[in-house]
Amino acid sequence: MPRVAMLIQKYYPHVGGAEMQIQRLAPRLQARGFEVCVVTRHEKGLSRFEIIDGVPVYRLACPGPKPLAAMFYIWSAIGLLSRLRPDVIHAHEILSPASAALLAKRLYGWPVIVKILRGGIRGDIYKLKRSPLGIQRFRVLSRGVDSFVVISREIDRELSALGVPSEKRAFITNGVDTEIFAPVPDSQKEPLRAKLSLPPEGVLVVYLGRLTAEKRVDHLLRVWPDVRVAFPQSELLIVGTGPEEARLRAQSMSIPGVQFTGPVNDALSYLQAADLFVLPSATEGLSNSLLEALSVGLPVLATSVGGTPDVILHGVNGYLIPPDDLIALKTGLMDLLSDAVLRARLGSKGRQCALADFSLDSVAMRLTALYHSLLGN
Missing domain, CATH: 3.40.50.2000 (Glycogen Phosphorylase B;)
Structure with missing residues (x-):
């Protein structure tokens, strides 16, 4: 051998x-x-x-x-x-x-x-x-x-x-392991959220990854107050840990609708409980979290960096925005939060993409x- x-x-x-x-x-x-x-x-x-x-x-x-x-x-x-x-x-x-x-x-x-x-x-x-x-x-x-x-x-x-x-x-x-990272029916989301101590209602936006400077989670927090005003039932969940965690937690103290998990062993459950995945990075290789979100059937909003444009076709299986563009990040979030049909279509196409190519x-x-x-x- x-x-x-x-x-x-x-x-x-x-x-x-x-x-x-x-x-x-x-x-x-x-x-x-x-x-x-x-x-x-x-x-x-x-x-x-x-x-x-x-x-x-x-x-x-x-x-x-x-x-x-x-x-x-x-x-x-x-x-x-x-x-x-x-x-x-x-x-x-x-x-x-x-x-x-x-x-x-x-x-x-x-x-x-x-x-x-x-x-x-x-x-x-x-x-x-x-x-x-x-x-x-x-x-x-x-x-x-x-x-x-x-x-x-x-x-x-x-x-x-x-x-x-x-x-x-x-x-x-x-x-990505497309058998493990698989969608769950909507009927399972509420008990899954209860198990994870997440809000039972409202659209749940999730970031999953390392909390480092190049991931630009601080940009996500900067635009979230405006998003929350427009969509008061929406929640932002930041899953993961890293050297920026303490600073980001401090930044979020006065921002409503933001929750940090810290390090987790079961990232899959958080993706399955969510409604939208966001990746605002300034630089990437080819994000595992991005592929996992697609495989779970989540609609994706991501910056056009690294390998992401090889995976996401804008408006087909996700939304692409320029890096370090806070207006585009806020607009993308609002577009997707306002349209459940669009989210469902993008999520379905994303799952098909993961199965076919990744x-x-x-x-x-x-x-x-x-x-x-x-x-x-």
């Missing part, structure tokens, strides 16, 4: 988009005949080795400030890979994981796949270009990598502009095809 080593900076219990994708895809890759392991950095309080959902997870000590920690990760990963003897190395991000993968390839000849996690400002390529000798490092990377996995047209354009040929760019999006099984199938092509069979 061929072996795939996944290299990533952090892993479960750290909750991030890339980490969740590996955790959800790994069992499906194993079911398709690949042994999968994860090589990540050790964090205080976690085991150096454990098996999560049938997948071995190795956590490497990376002490010191960032540059030193990166070197520790690279060299420790190479040492571990020399013992694991994978057939394919799949690095997630083009910094330390990709560097470790390329050095291992030079030593042992294993093919290397690098997944670009995000494009644009704050994206992987942007960060690398701003680092010391960044362009030179990218040239070395592009020569050595066998295939880049790109999750958005934005990333694909960035790689093309840097001279990466099309045969080295595999367009494989993130995926199921985890289809993503696993495309990844295994890429692995086999690199292995020559």
Whole structure:
């Protein structure tokens, strides 16, 4: 059985988009005949080795400030890979994981796949270009990598502009478990809201994700008072946690109809209880929360950044607005809150989109095809 080593900076219990994708895809890759392991950095309080959902997870000590920690990760990963003897190395991000993968390839000849996690400002390529000798490092990377996995047209354009040929760019999006993330009948929403201590009536707007600056949840709070005046029964639910949580809670103190959940283990129930999903980010890769909301059958209002325009066709399966445009955000919310028929139509089309193009099984199938092509069979 061929072996795939996944290299990533952090892993479960750290909750991030890339980490969740590996955790959800790994069992499906194993079911398709690949042994999968994860090589990540050790964090205080976690085991150096454990098996999560049938997948071995190795956590490497990376002490010191960032540059030193990166070197520790690279060299420790190479040492571990020399013992694991994978057939394919799949690095997630083009910094330390990709560097470790390329050095291992030079030593042992294993093919290397690098997944670009995000494009644009704050994206992987942007960060690398701003680092010391960044362009030179990218040239070395592009020569050595066998295939880049790109999750958005934005990333694909960035790689093309840097001279990466099309045969080295595999367009494989993130995926969602469409069986778990499924709609519930309207009759189940009221008891579900009661269970979650949510208001039983009114339109429930939900944001689900990390509370970080680039998510622009503060913009959502800035426009919400006007939305609430126009729709006094509407409620805004902010699901998740992050470094901005305390500041956002303070910002919302005088705003009616806003509720924070903090960290949750059951994001699915909050999506199923909601009526509208909103994602006002300034930058994205391809949001897991967006795909989950579509799969649950929620109408979506999202900014046209990252991979979102590849998924959402405005007025067909969701609403797209420009990033950092508070007027567009407020208008979009009001348009969707005022029209239940429109919300239902967008939600139905969104569910169809998730089933057709973004199921985890289809993503696993495309990844295994890429692995086999690199292995020559």
